[in-house]
Amino acid sequence: MTQTSSPAILKPRSGLPWLWLTIVVLLIDQLTKYLTVEMLDLYQSYEVLSFFNFTYARNYGAAFSFLGDAGGWQKYLFSGIAFVVSAYLLYSMKTTSAKERWMNSAYALVLSGAIGNVLDRLIFGYVVDFLDFDLGFYRWPTFNVADIAIFIGAAMIIIDSLFWAEKREKQKIKDSSNDS
Template sequence: VTELGVMTRRVMATIGISILALDQLTKQMVRMSIELYDAIEVLPGFLNLVHVRNTGAAFGFLNSVSIANKQLLMTAIALVAMTAIVAYARQVEPRETLARTGLALILGGAMGNLIDRASAGYVVDFIDVYWRTYHFWAFNVADSAITVGAGFLILDMFVVSSTDVSTSA
């Protein structure tokens, strides 16, 4: 492993751990300051802080599975996904900054939600974005990091990779 590779891994670890810490801190703050199912209006007509428990996955997936089986299944899926992310990250070149940053964000977010699911059987969601009567699904810092990380990977695949192909032709 080159010096650049070691430095890049340290940066990735720092990003992932920072996301994990921010996620856990914000969820704890919500648990302590907002009653379950209550809302605090932050930006009228657009943003509330809420306190909800998500026992399923994104968009209500697996909501009909019994709690015990769901917790085990969701934990197993998260562990397999995190193992795959780490394995893939080892294959990514140190100079592929966008891909490595995306993987670090996804891993940090996955760890944050995994801790909640494994310890409590649910994830605390608290960001409620809405327009008029339409409310998007509530989410948290971990979900945001996973989404941004996935966006970085998509950008890396389509924008950076196509640039590499066109410059090598």
């Protein structure tokens, strides 16, 4: 006697529907970069608050302009890393249950940031940055919406690994032993 079961029962729906978040953040990132390039000259600054400006800057490197003056090869290195990370994040979303909203949101945010910055590197050869904070005693390196998405998504992944990952794994083991 063969037992038939629905594939939906065996495997929960994947987290790929969370790609909507990737698309929304990516569109916001690209729109804000486009507006920056169209409305400001390079290094031109528009004061929003006494400590916050929109300043058009170009980042030829990675975070904090790491390897920014390396001669151009870094564009290919950082683009390659972004493609590998993006593929891993898509795989992670595919294998993560749609019910795990926190992790799928985190993956979607990091993915949107990686794609947003790699698009800039491939199109322009640099990343467009424009968010500029100067606290008087410290000036933060200029950044963009993609950087914010990567930071928030990475922080969510770290928080998950510190506080919830072990509990989730124990629950999976418990659930699988109950199914037997």
